[in-house]
Amino acid sequence: MYRGGEGQWAWILHRFTGLGVLLFLVIHILDTFVIVFGPETYDKVMALYRHPLFRVSEVGLAAAVLFHALNGIRITILDFFPEWSGRQRQFFYGVVAVFVLVFVPSAYVMLKPLF
C-alpha cells in the first residue's frame, strides 16, 4: 500500500462511492422495470424497500452521493484554479466538514422511523 496523503484517500473514496452509486442505479433501473409485470408485482418489489436493511442501505447511498458530489466539486475547483493547490488539504477537510454537517442530520431523519 502506498502511503499517500489526503488526496489519495479522497480519490479512493471517490472511486468506491462512484461504484456504489452506479450499483444503486442498476438496481433502481431493474426495480422500475418490474412495472411491466403489472402493478401488483411492482408494489410487492417496492415493499422490499421498507425493510430495515434497505433503509440502512439508503443511508449508505445518501452518504455515497453526498461525498461523491462534494469531492467532485473540490476536484473541479482545484482543476480550474491550480494556483490553490497549496491548500488542497484544507479543501479536503472542508469537504469532510460539510459532509458531516449535512450527513448526520440527514441520517437521523432517515433512520428515525426505525426506532
Added chain:
Amino acid sequence: MKITLRVKRFEAGRDREPYWAEYEVEAEPTDRVLDLLHAVKWHQDSTLAFRRSCGHGVCGSDAMLINGRNRLACKVLVKELGARITIEPMRGFSVVRDLIVEMEGFFAKYRSVQPYLIADGEPPANERLQSPEQRAKFDDTTKCILCGACTTSCPSFWSNPDYVGPAAIVNAHRFLFDSRDQAAEERLALLGDRDGVWRCRTIYNCTEACPRGIEVTRAIGEVKKAILLGRR
C-alpha cells in the same frame, strides 16, 4: 541506534518472486537512508544493488519507496523514520535488480515532450530577453531532477503505464510557459491526447512525493487549463 532495515529484493532472470531481506544496522539519527544502504552493501551483503551517484539530492538516482512513500535515500534521515525502515523499488517500473528499476520508458516519455527550447527564426545577437515575471511562470518546474518519484507515486500511472506521467508533464510545463519557446502547439497536442494530462485525477501524490518540492499537480493543472482555454 539500532535500525532494522527491510529491503525488497529481486533479480530478474534469477528469482521467481521478490523476497524480503532483513539487516540490522548501527546508525546515528542524523544518518541518511543511503548511509544505511552503504553500511549493508560495504560491510554485510555486497550483492545488494541500488543506484546512487551524487548522494546529495541533486542527481536524482536514488529515489525509492521508503516506509511507504517515494523519497530520495540521500535526503531522508533516519530520525524521520524510526528504528524500522522498509525499502522497496519504485512502483510501476519493472525491477532489474533489487532497488534498481528499468527507467528507459520513463526517459522516452521525457524525450517525447521535447524538453528543450524550440525557437524559430534568426537568433538575436545577444541573449533572448525575458522579464522576471515571465521567468517566474515556470520557475518551479525548472527544479526537476528526473528521479521518477512523482511518476511512480501516481495511481493513474500504476494502472496505465502508457500515461505520459507527472515528470514528463513537469518538463513540458517548463518550456510551455517559457515566453521564448515557440513549440507550444506540438507539446500541447501530445499532452492533450488520450495518454496525456487528462489521465491525471488530481490526487496530489506526485506533489507530496517530489523531493524538490515542485508543485507537480499544480503544473499539470496549468497545462490542463492551457489546453482547455487555449491560452497560457
